[in-house]
Amino acid sequence: MKTVLIILPLVGLFFLVSGFLPLLFAPPSQLAISSISYENYFIRHKEVYYCGDLGTPKLIREASSKTFQVLTARFGHQELSSLYARDSERVYFKGKPVPSADPVSFKVLGYDLGCDKKSVYKKYQILTTDVKNFKCLDEYLSKDSKNVFLNEEIISGDASHFQFICQLQDLSCYKDRFAVYVGGKSYKVKDIEGFLHLEGRCFKDRLAFYTLDKNGMRESDLTLLSENLK
Template identity: 30%
Template sequence: MNLRITYIKIIFRMGILTFLTNFFASCSDTRSAFKPGFLAAAGYYVRQGKVYYYGGFNNASAKELLGANAKSFEVFDEISHGQKGTSLYARDDKHVYYAGELLRNADAQTFKVLGSELGKDNNHVFSRTSVLSNDPENFVELREGFYKDSKTVFMGDRIISDDPENFSFLETMDGITYWSDSKGIIANDIRMDSADFHSFWILRYGYSADKDHVYLIEDASLKVLTEIDPKTFRVLSQYYTMDENRVYWRGKVLPHSNPDSFKILNEEVHCSHDGERAYHWNNIIPHVNPAKFPDDKRCKYCTDKEVVF
């Protein structure tokens, strides 16, 4: 019985797929600048002199782009990371669209695609359908998704700095790009204005430091680790760090830890010890004696109650 029900479900799904394929294939127009097929380039379709946009299976039906000129309609090409693809931007002789939405005040004749969500004409720079900058002449890409015009620095559609003249690249480390301007340090889209630029240095796994503090970028937020000594601070691994006094798990103190005898048992499952105490994450595992740990076996895992080899 279960096999029969499964077979019926498969036949039903194949029927739905065939129906959708035939429907969208019928939407094609060989006179248009593209061939829609089952899933057209970027979701745009031309049928019987009209233009439609279908954004995916979460939408009930294809939406007609009222006023669009099917004869002049075309989808922009997009170059991303050296690869050519199809943009969500499209145009006819008078209008520009993004994912089927009209870009108001966009000039179709001078419009160009800058990235997956960026485009510009002679008057504006657009992020999707919104105006990002009114200075397209000076709008340029920096690196790592950062752009600037003559007055502002952007990361995506967010304003990062109002000092483009002094905006300078420092380093990219473990997915975080560090910059500076005249006001301080920027890590991705996070300002670190409390950091001292002249003594600032970048470390692994989201850590950085200056002469006074250690900083941690985690979960898209900045943490100032005021209790850590930056002069003796060391990054041991993605999760473990130390200074001359203590060991830390992502900035949290391992209680009573001894940095001189500290050892990571298993980084992946967050097990460690300092010769006297064993830790899971930053918690002491009670009634466990590291002196009895075998030297010839690898730690498989640990919990707040035990260490298993």
């Protein structure tokens, strides 16, 4: 009877430990991956893997495990692993090589934005070669000395006159010499030089008033304007 009582707890302990061991020694691809930290790379048996959005690990055949490094960047107030990585020969984004990127000088600028001494990259592609004058304006907008970009799309060729107007919750408002830009979308107004923000979603220039609603920016009369200012 004593033998049975001793064996039963030992059997239970064995199943408890055996249940946790796979979790303790499993590669990161088999664990829950945080979408915030972007820690999607791991090394196993001297091979480098990228674990994508679906949680399926993919071998990065070109990568060297000896020199592989996940690059970090500041997201908000935290220094976190990014989707960019490098070894001694290449730069990678989401596990795929970034053509022509220099691993020695490469640094992360944003979620899918990086640069080396020669070029600025959006994901895998060159965005601009004007590295010296490149600047991030917000999460989606950036510019160099000539163009303004919404992600990888050029929305203005008047970067030197591109200026901030106001912030409306998650919408950034800018203007250049030719148009007003709200959330990256351009709008023509009657007097761009005199265009300014009043309050809320109301604007004016020297010739007209404008309101911003779910359909975009449009010219408004004084009645509509006074209703929007309430």
